[in-house]
Amino acid sequence: MERQITIGRYSLTHTDLVRFIVIVSLTLSSILITALSLARNAGAIYPQLFYFSILYATYFYPKRGIILAGLCGVVYECLVYFSLFPDTLALWSATGQAILFICVALAVAYFTNLIRVSEARYRSIFENSLLGIILFDKNRFTIRLANQQVATMLGYTVEEMGRIAFSDLFLSQDYRRRFFELLGSGEDITMFETCFATKKGKPHWVNLSWSRIDDTIVSCSITDTNAEKTARELAADSSTQYRQVTENSPTGIVITEHTTILFANPTFATFSGYDREECIGMNLADSIIDEDKSRFEVFANRWNLHMPQPDRAEFRFLTKNGEIRRAVLYFTPITRNNQPAGLVNIVDNTEWEEYRERVEQTKERRREMMRAVAHELRTPLQPVLGYLNLLLQDPHSFGITEETRQILERCAKSVDRERQIINQMLELSVLEGEETCLDYSVFSVSGMINAVIAGGGYTLKAEIAVDVPSDLLFEADRQKLSYVIDVLVANGVAYSKPPKKIWITYRDTPSHPFHRLAIQDNGVGITESQLDEIFKSDGGTGQARDSIGETGLSLAIAKKYVQLHGGYISVDSMVNIGSTFTIHIPKKRPDKTDHHET
């Protein structure tokens, strides 16, 4: 920045001031020389002297130069007029000379202006261009000029650029050699892709275009392609990885735009029966069987949302050879070439589904058989139980002796136990089969527990400590939960050692989503291996406990009841110290759909 000097209301730079002094001195000298030569009657011998100041002034300040030329003309005219009057010829010649001053000044001003405008234009292009521009010497490779763009791109300042050789900008010898070859060909080059090194030595991809300005100077424009090139390399890299992953994937993978297949891996090709080439461009919807098509459309429409979410659904596919296969589709939104696309994993579960169906059928058949068997067992049991009851109701009237009565009582007890086992088997078969609906109601827990204890007469068999808040309410199926409590208390009583003691405790943490009701005994405990067995409904229970027959299936039923509520039963047990069965019931009643799943 040049120093500013303020004189009056004019603000001048230092250079301006020097020029002003030069112009004034030259003009005054010219006037003085002309005046002296005229005074000595030598005539106006050096009018050309004025051109020095006029040309100098007009070159730097075109408008003021013209004014100066005018002034010089007037002064010259006046001097000649006073000295040479009435020499008409001399006067005409002086006037012509004065006019020539102005004409020369006008011409100079005009051309100067033209140069200025064109230079300004080029400068502005050079400085404001989004391209990097470098002018370099093609013999010595010194950088004559570099604009801010280049400097910023490579991390230098413009001044630093001036001290570097153009050839040193290349990242490696290879890039430099290629550049020399092209430059040596003598042709103007456009878009030569090469790699520069930044000030920190990092690679930076650029495209060079150059043209010769004259014998030595070459103008080179530089396009920054680094971001693009890096992205392309990355994409190529990840695309290779992608390919490797999908080629060997055991699941079918397709990439789709809407539902049109853009890519399919070998597994999908095998699954669908089409070649991989045939798959490309195929509509995924076309390979789905007609019955599932509308459902697929709904599923696929969700892919086109503004922000699609990962999604899954099962469909049946029609393969090329007419086979129907089931598969689960997992959709993941991805971006492909900046366009939204879908990555669809297709997991063939035909065999699995068939297997599952077979298992379901077997289970259903087993349930049906169990029901039929139980039904057939129950009916003949009725007369046995009924007659035994009748005889025991009034033994005297049937002439039954005390000994016979005792025998009959044992028979009745056995029949009753058999009845219970059959009933439990049936209850389980119902629970495992269709959905059982729960009769939800809100009730007092302590009320329910007391009713169960009173109903089972447990206080006669053991000491029972109930620690449940009296105002505690559950929303559940009261009858089924009563059964669960009854089973667990009976279980505790049956397996406790005298003095028998049962603790029923409510445990709660306010933020915990479950009510927890613990039923603890001081009994024989359960070993690790027995723990898995006690809730089972299909055999194996015989060995779990000494006399498991009394409660065997009831624990399995209790477990099912709690599961229907969306809860579970946990067991903590130590052999010879006791067991704690904890019922976990959700505080919030599960939605209908939820408890179907459980």
Added chain:
Amino acid sequence: MKRKIVVVEDDQPILDLMDILLKKLDYEPVLIPNGLDALTAVRADPPALILLDIMMSPLSGWEFLERLRMECNLREVPVILFTASPTVPEKMKKLNDPRVGILQKPVTFDELRAAISQFLG
């Protein structure tokens, strides 16, 4: 005058048993081995209560119940479903009829008494 209880049941040993038990409970049992005959009988002489087996043919217990409820003079007769089938309780729940009770075979003498007295006091 003893109150009449109709037992519809296709299993003869159970009919025999019910005959004795109901008499013991001081009711007058009417034993009918199939649903169609039972329907004719109850139309002619409405009983105080019906003990109804479900798995019967030609007319099942459910069909019997349906037809029974269509008769205006039989609509109020209490019915106890007397069955060995495990799926009956769920179906009964859906029926939601306070005049229908259930007894699952086999029942004890006390259970039978309790179930009947629930309707007949």
